[in-house]
Amino acid sequence: MKIKPLFTFFLFLFSVISYAQIKLSDKATISVVTCGPGDELYSTFGHSAFRVYDAVNKLDKIYNYGTFNFNAPNFYLNFAKGKLTYQLSTTRFGYFLQVYNYENRWVKTQELDLNYNEVQATFEFLENNAKPENKDYEYDFFYDNCSTKIEDVIKTVLNDKVTFHNNHITTHKSHRDLIADYTKNQKWGKFGIDLALGSVIDKEATENDYKFLPDYIYEAFENATITTDNGIKPLVKENKTIINPKKELSIKPLAFVSTPFFTLLLISLIIVYFTFKNYKKKARSKWLDFIIYFLTGIIGIAVLLLWFATSHTATYKNLNFLWAFAPNLVVAFYLLKSKLPKWIYYYNILLIALILILAILWLFKIQVFNSAMIPLLTALGIRYLFLVKSKY
Known part of the structure; x- marks a missing residue:
């Protein structure tokens, strides 16, 4: 009863050894x-x-x-x-x-x-x-x-x-440039990559x-x-x-309304619209401020965790934290109050300064950000400026 399984085992072992040799x-x-x-x-x-x-x-x-x-x-x-x-x-x-x-x-x-x-x-x-x-x-x-x-x-x-x-x-490209060459029709994938990966991939590749x-x-x-x-x-x-495929790949450019740029543009227009409405009525949409600060804070924490809490080499020195500012997650709950602490005024000045710093770093290609971020960064700057000027 036991001879057959044993024989099978040695036959398998012999075949493995002989194949390896x-x-x-x-x-x-x-x-x-x-x-x-x-x-x-x-x-x-x-x-x-x-x-x-x-x-x-x-x-x-x-x-x-x-x-x-x-x-x-x-x-x-x-x-x-x-x-x-x-x-x-x-x-x-x-x-x-x-x-x-x-x-x-x-x-x-x-x-x-x-x-x-x-x-x-x-x-x-x-x-x-x-x-x-x-x-x-x-x-x-x-x-x-x-x-x-x-x-x-x-x-x-x-x-x-x-x-x-x-x-x-013969070219002089960064890792981000090389990724961009392959993700021209992967707009959301490219957006996610640009959000998650840091300035270390913007140096010229050897x-x-x-x-x-x-x-x-x-x-x-x-x-x-x-x-x-x-x-x-x-x-x-x-x-x-x-x-040699007889037909081309089925990857087609997204319709404009499906792109990250359009999505962020729509969100930005909503922020600007309610900011203008608040300015005219001398009021403040607390729910809007809470959502902005809460979400940017969450994204900021994710960016910092990828930077400091993981072994991913490409997520180091991610300057997206300048607009996705992690402390916003806590500050969001202060924005639900009708009367804001005085330090919020200076905090919003800091947020504006961080966005300006980001723009300078982008200009000098210290880190290249996704172009879809332009309308959102503009809208955030306008909202923060409104909060500073209105002194709520």
Whole structure:
């Protein structure tokens, strides 16, 4: 009764060990796989992976550094704190292609011009990295993701044999500019990114910084070289387009009334309208002031938590706190009173000063804010000025 399960276990163990020790044939190849953007925000930047193909050993395998486990303990809490654990997963190349074909996304491969020992060493590195005890890594959107891992692996395995020249990068963009290139039709996604990420992404990106995007990794490999016994040659041997969608992606620009700019413009007009009405009647809409201060305070706390209470490197030094001022959350309850404390006068002068400081920092591109914020910042300034002038 116990012999069969034991036999099955050892058979499984033997197959795992033998597969891990597999020696590729001299026909085996290593390719970098680059995938085009998708319809959703999470897929709008594209994707990168490795492919190991060996027809002799009937091996056609994808190594994907862009996966994570929703069922991991405290996943959402760790996600919010910036402790993002991603994994190297593997699957058959055919299954991988089915997903991208279904999502109508192009897929290209770059076969690397490596000798047998280099192909075998890369394969063994990936196999070892895919083991349960090695597959996890701490993800960073800009500096350690599915795209940056591609170059890191090649540099680790081949050391100084490979040179990435990066001479294809001729622009001078920040991380925020690079994100904007891919989110032109993702207005709300771009607005959320601009609200959550700080001034650290407004510095000019280095040539290596571009490589968090799969398109730039593709170009980096196109321009890379490898040193061999016979001299220096291009690292990429052959390019192939595996999937070329017959139709364009369905991402279409939002109607103006659905954009963040229109939404914030509408809110701003409401604030200005009631402010003008209050000015004429020499009254104050307490409910309006409470909502303004309460919501800006809540947003301000969220901004500060992302800055100080998480490990997200891109949320540091977020100057959105200048308009989304966290103390407003407490002050909001004072604004419900008919007679306001005298210090409210000076507090509102401070809020006006902070908005002016923000405008100067924006002008000098210390931090670039979303253009949809212009009407809201104007309306807030008008409301705060009204409270100062009316001396409520």
